[in-house]
Structures are given as C-alpha cells and as structure tokens.
Amino acid sequence: xxxxxxxxxxxxxxxxxxxxxxxxxxxxxxxxxxxxxxxxxxxxxxxxxxxxxxxxxxxxxxxxxxxxxxxxxxxxxxxxxxxxxxxxxxxxxxxxxxxxxxxxxxxxxxxxxxxxxxxxxxxxxxxxxxxxxxxxxxxxxxxxxxxxxxxxxxxxxxxxxxxxxxxxxxxxxxxxxxxxxxxxxxxxxxxxxxxxxxxxxxxxxxxxxxxxxxxxxxxxxxxxxxxxxxxxxxxxxxxxxxxxxxxxxxxxxxxxxxxxxxxxxxxxxxxxxxxxxxxx
DNA sequence: CTATCTGTTCTGAC
DNA sequence: TGTCAGAACAGATA
Numbered sequence: 001x002x003x004x005x006x007x008x009x010x011x012x013x014x015x016x017x018x019x020x021x022x023x024x025x026x027x028x029x030x031x032x033x034x035x036x037x038x039x040x041x042x043x044x045x046x047x048x049x050x051x052x053x054x055x056x057x058x059x060x061x062x063x064x065x066x067x068x069x070x071x072x073x074x075x076x077x078x079x080x081x082x083x084x085x086x087x088x089x090x091x092x093x094x095x096x097x098x099x100x101x102x103x104x105x106x107x108x109x110x111x112x113x114x115x116x117x118x119x120x121x122x123x124x125x126x127x128x129x130x131x132x133x134x135x136x137x138x139x140x141x142x143x144x145x146x147x148x149x150x151x152x153x154x155x156x157x158x159x160x161x162x163x164x165x166x167x168x169x170x171x172x173x174x175x176x177x178x179x180x181x182x183x184x185x186x187x188x189x190x191x192x193x194x195x196x197x198x199x200x201x202x203x204x205x206x207x208x209x210x211x212x213x214x215x216x217x218x219x220x221x222x223x224x225x226x227x228x229x230x231x232x233x234x235x236x237x238x239x240x241x242x243x244x245x246x247x248x249x250x251x252x253x254x255x256x257x258x259x260x261x262x263x264x265x266x267x268x269x270x271x272x273x274x275x276x277x278x279x280x
Numbered sequence: 281c282t283a284t285c286t287g288t289t290c291t292g293a294c
Numbered sequence: 295t296g297t298c299a300g301a302a303c304a305g306a307t308a
Contacts, residue, residue, distance in 0.1 A: 073304085120303080
C-alpha cells in the first residue's frame with residue numbers, strides 16, 4: 001500500500017503508541033511472512049521506530065529490530081482497551097475489527113495491548129534481525145537519498161538522470177536511486193513539473209530537473225500533511241484513513257486540476273496517469 | 281464468467 | 295550487466 005508519507009505516518013504512530021512497551025508474545029499465523037525467530041524479541045522493550053524508504057524498523061532494547069514492509073496492502077493496527085481500531089476502511093475485506101481473517105501476525109504487549117499486521121495479499125513481511133545488521137538490508141547501497149534529505153540534491157538528480165535512458169517515471173520509482181517514491185507520488189510529481197512520464201531521464205533539462213526536485217518534495221510533503229493516501233487499504237496505526245487522495249492531481253483521476261482529460265498508459269507494468277496538454 | 285485492475289519488489293530468462 | 299515479463303497473492307471492478 002504505502003509510499004514514503006504513509007510509512008512515515010505509521011512510524012510516528014508506532015513511536016508514540018508503542019514506546020516502552022514490552023513484547024509479551026507473538027503469534028505468527030502465516031510463517032511465510034515472518035522471517036527470523038520470535039524468541040529473539042520476547043521480553044524486549046520497544047525503544048524507537050525508524051524508517052528507510054518504505055520499510056519500518058522497530059528498535060528493541062535487546063539488540064534486535066523488527067523490520068516491516070507493508071508492500072501493497074499491508075496494515076499495522078494498534079489496539080488497546082481504550083481504542084477501537086476500526087476506521088473507515090474503503091476496502092471491504094478490512095471492515096472487521098482485528099484480529100480477523102487477514103491478520104497474519106499479532107504482537108501482544110505486557111499491558112494487554114496489541115499490534116496487528118494485516119495483509120490480504122500477503123506480499124508484506126516482518127523480519128527479526130540484529131539491529132547492527134540492519135544496514136546490510138537498508139544501507140545506502142540499497143536505498144537512494146529520500147526527498148527532504150540533503151543527499152536529494154539537484155546535482156545528485158542530474159547525475160542519476162544523465163546515466164539513465166529509461167523513462168523518467170521508472171527512475172523516480174527506483175528505490176536504489178531515490179528512496180520512498182512510489183506510483184502515486186511519481187505520477188503527481190511529474191504532472192506538477194510538466195514532464196511526460198515517458199520522457200527518457202537523460203533528456204531532462206537543468207530547469208526541468210530543478211522543477212521536478214521541487215515538485216517531488218511538494219507531493220511528498222503534501223502526503224505527509226494529509227496523513228498519507230487512502231484509495232484502497234491505507235490506514236494509519238489507529239485505523240484511520242489518510243486524505244491525500246482528496247488532493248491528488250492525476251493519479252486515478254479522469255480529469256486533471258484544470259479539467260483536462262487524464263491519459264492512462266502503462267510504464268513498467270504500472271498504471272501511469274498524465275495530461276498531454278500540461279506535460280511535455 | 282472472463283479479463284483486467286491494484287499504493288511493491290524480487291527473480292529468472294534473455 | 296541491463297532490461298523485462300512474470301511471480302508472489304487475493305480481491306474489486308467492468
């Protein structure tokens with residue numbers, strides 16, 4: 001489900017809700033989605049929540065971390081005695097209060113609260129790993145700089161674009177080159193920058209690269225402000241929907257903000273939305 | 281009923 | 295080594 005803003009919204013929720021909680025037990029209903037040993041985290045306390053691109057790291061006080069990738073349709077829902085986790089999920093399969101048929105992993109804390117990992121398509125995963133080894137999976141050789149970070153500079157973009165003859169949209173979504181940008185935000189950023197998603201990355205002018213850098217950061221920040229998107233299954237840790245979809249420019253729209261017809265094609269097998277009047 | 285769609289990313293074939 | 299279709303999965307939609 002999520003791209004950078006969605007995962008970041010969840011990270012903030014985890015940090016706020018789960019800090020200092022002690023893991024009492026873990027129930028793994030679908031072993032395939034859980035990598036590592038439950039025994040490594042039982043009794044450990046949660047001290048921090050971090051994020052690299054679209055992957056969450058829950059840091060424990062015993063030298064281990066839980067890495068979580070939600071892929072297309074994963075959810076993390078926190079529930080305690082005082083909160084009911086059902087938000088207005090638009091996806092019918094998630095209407096029930098967890099745990100339900102699509103709850104695959106349940107973390108129970110010593111105060112009786114729970115964290116539920118739901119994923120009806122089972123693409124996502126949880127991984128227990130030594131915190132010192134996290135960089136082997138999430139290191140800078142695996143994930144490029146993220147919008148908002150200092151490494152995400154005009155010079156850097158110029159460099160990676162010049163080396164790629166691929167469609168600019170594919171480069172934006174390449175996690176090794178740029179961290180955290182997925183389909184929704186790539187479509188919107190290109191729209192606001194007035195650049196066709198099919199353009200070869202190396203044909204972008206300096207002015208276009210500068211503009212694109214700005215619009216990528218703009219849509220990511222807008223996503224953060226609106227608490228993520230919620231077209232299908234996205235909900236934050238309390239089960240509430242985000243609102244970014246209310247302000248997307250072209251993603252899954254018929255008309256752009258100016259009333260032009262939005263064209264729809266496929267790039268790299270992904271739905272691609274653009275306006276051939278506004279984007280050149 | 282059939283075909284095609286879905287916010288991700290990994291693998292295997294060439 | 296780069297690129298690309300297909301895979302992993304399950305449902306919604308037309």
